[in-house]
Amino acid sequence: MPKIGLIYPKWPKLPEQTEFHLPPHGPVCLAATIPEDYEIIFIDENVEPIPENIDVDVVALSMMLTCQIPRGKEIAKHFRKKGIKVISGGIATMLHAKEVSTFVDSVFLGEAEDGRFERTLRDWEAGKLKPIYDYFRNHPPIESIGPARRDILKKELYTYRGIRMVDLVHASRGCKFNCFPCCTAYLGGRVFRPRPLDKVVEEMAQIDNNRLFIVDNSLAQDKKWLLELFEAIKPLKKKWISHPMLDDEEVISKAAEAGCWYVYQAVIDTSEVIRDRIKRLKDHGIGVEAAVLLGTDNQDEDYIKRLVDFLLEIDVDMAEFTILTPFPHTPITAKYEREGRILHKDWSKYTTAEVCFIPKRMSPEKLKEMYIYAWRTFYKDEPQELKMARLFFKVVQKEIQDGTYKPARLTPRRRWTHLAQNQNKTQKEEYGNKVSISFN
Ligand code: B12
Ligand code: SF4
Known part of the structure; x- marks a missing residue:
């Protein structure tokens, strides 16, 4: 059996963010496409080192973010030196x-x-690996997306304070x-490519975790589909978070009924539109984590200060x-290149x-300073851990209400102590000699 x-x-x-790790979604979806006659050895380097003696026949390198590229390059070099072929895919x-x-x-x-x-x-x-497999924008039929292979995850590594984090699932692509x-x-x-709803429901039902992150790019693309999605998943009684959602009274109300726990909401300005949108979510018992982009051309130092005050004023959860x-x-x-x-x-x-990049109304140094200012000021009176705990409490309350609450099974103390001790260390400090692949 090839490995x-x-x-x-x-x-x-x-x-500046409290460190925790979510299970990577691209790799578990990719794993579902690997033939059954393969043994999959999955390593998420964010939570464990690549073992020194890892025994594999071929490597699938999965990269989502641009900042994974330099490390991906080191890993590829290491395996290729041993004569092991490396195939790379993913967004990055x-x-x-x-x-x-x-x-x-x-x-790929x-x-x-x-x-x-x-x-x-x-x-x-067959010894005929091609240098490129080009399916870019040539999307496979949406029905061919099967349930992700979450069985490849070492679940105990995706915990925060001993409590299992959310599992990831997607109902649409694009x-x-x-x-x-x-x-x-x-x-x-x-x-926009919605998956067939029966497949989404089937996949969500199979996940042995009541708390999910629906990682679709945006839940603001098609009102009719959203209402159908919420109706379909409601009986599962799962609790879920998502990227931004359509600002529509009916959609928000149905989302709350379908178990929406909190959403990421882009906050770009201090307008009444944003204030009302956040109020609407909160009125339905949905928490809000503001996603705030700093450094746009309209922002100067005062603008960022005002934005942080505004977030505190409208009382976003995180x-x-x-x-x-x-x-x-x-x-x-x-634009910036031009x-x-x-x-x-x-x-x-x-x-x-x-x-x-060079910001328009600040120096790069000032922007970095304002970024640190924003994090520190927002969390000054109530630290991040406490705000996270409050948000967590929201889901527990919802679960108690509908009878789905299960007290957390803590991970073994030894593992947690290890994570706690290593929270702010770099990979080199954390793993040291345990990693076979050298860091230049
Ligand atoms: C979900 C998501 C997240 C999740 C990730 C959770 C997780 N653990 O997976 C969270 C919320 C944590 C996240 C965070 C961030 N994200 Co994000 N995220 C996404 C999002 C919306 C979807 C990714 C996804 O899961 N897609 C679904 C899976 C199934 O698709 P896939 O990964 O492409 O995998 C398929 C194929 O590519 C292929 N494949 C994958 N790997 C491999 C490997 C091989 C060998 C092969 C053959 C095939 C293959 O198989 C899969 C099935 O077909 C994308 C947007 C997008 N359109 O993709 C942004 C995106 C990846 N994020 C982005 C960014 C910028 C971020 C942040 C850095 C900033 C931010 N706040 O948004 C942060 C991280 C901050 C930090 N440093 O801590 C950018 C990346 C830009 C870049 N060039 O780096 C994207 C593209 C959105 C954007 N703004 O443009 N993100
Ligand atoms: S930021 Fe969100 S809504 Fe905008 S294009 Fe990207 S995925 Fe779509």
Whole structure:
């Protein structure tokens, strides 16, 4: 039986954010497309080191973020030196296809379903692996997306304070919008592709976790479909979080009934529109984590201060501040390139915690200072852990109400102590010599 090493390279978390890890979704979906006659050895480097003696016949490298590229390159180099072929795929592979093709044996562009990755592996078995498998924007039929293979995850590694985090699932792919900082339009060609609802319900029902993250790009694309989705998943009594949702009274009310626990909501300004939108969500008992992008051309130092005051005023449950980053294939990058405002292409710094472009109304240093200011000021009176605990309490209350609450089974103390001790360490400090692959 061939052994495939499915590897998800480490990426730096936002240093200001409480560190926890969600199960990677791309790899578990990819795993569902790997033929049954393969043994899958899955390593998510964010939660465990690549074992020194890892024994695999072929490597599938899965990269979602630009900042995973440098580490992916090291990993590929390591395996290729041993004569093991490396096939790379995932969002960051598509965004950096040319560069990735210089350090792996084969780049796979696009989605893996409908037998596409299986055929790639059969080519490898026959010694006929091609340098490129190009399915970019040539999407497989949406019905071919099967349930993700969550059995490859070591569940005890995805906990926070001993409590299991959310499991990830998606009900649609693609996004019809084309927002300035986002590459989804490039990846998907602005096509919204909902999955058949019976398949979504079946997959959600199978997940042995009551708490889910519906990771669809946007739940604001099709009102009719949203209402059908919520109706279909309501009987499961799952509790879920999501990216932004359509600001519509009926949609929000049905989402709450269907178990919506909290949503990420982009907060771009201090307008009444945003204030009302957040109030609407909160009125329905839905928590709000504000996703706040810092460094847009309309922002100066005072604007950011006002934005933080506004978030405190409207009492969002949590806030995630990120620095606008010129990721490849986004509308904003095309503009900044034209204007000569990109500072560098050191992908390891494309984490959204670093300034990689010249802001319009501040120096890069000032923007970084304001980013730190935003995190510190927002969490000054009530630390992040406490706000997280409050949000968690919301889901517990909802579960108690509908009888789905199960007291948490804590992970073994030894493991938790290890995680707690290593919370803010870099991978090198944390894993040290336990990792066979050297860090340059
Ligand atoms: C879900 C998601 C997240 C989740 C990730 C959860 C997880 N553990 O997986 C969370 C919320 C944590 C997250 C965080 C961030 N995200 Co995000 N996220 C997404 C999102 C919406 C969907 C990704 C996804 O799961 N898709 C569904 C899966 C099934 O698709 P897939 O990964 O493409 O996998 C398929 C194929 O690619 C293929 N495949 C995958 N791997 C491999 C490997 C091989 C070998 C092969 C053959 C095939 C293959 O098989 C799969 C099935 O077909 C994307 C947008 C998008 N359109 O994709 C943004 C996206 C990836 N995120 C993005 C960003 C910027 C971020 C942040 C850095 C900033 C932010 N706040 O948004 C943060 C991280 C901050 C930090 N440093 O801590 C950017 C990436 C930009 C970049 N170039 O780096 C994206 C593209 C959105 C955007 N704004 O443009 N994100
Ligand atoms: S930011 Fe969200 S809504 Fe906008 S294009 Fe990207 S995925 Fe779609």
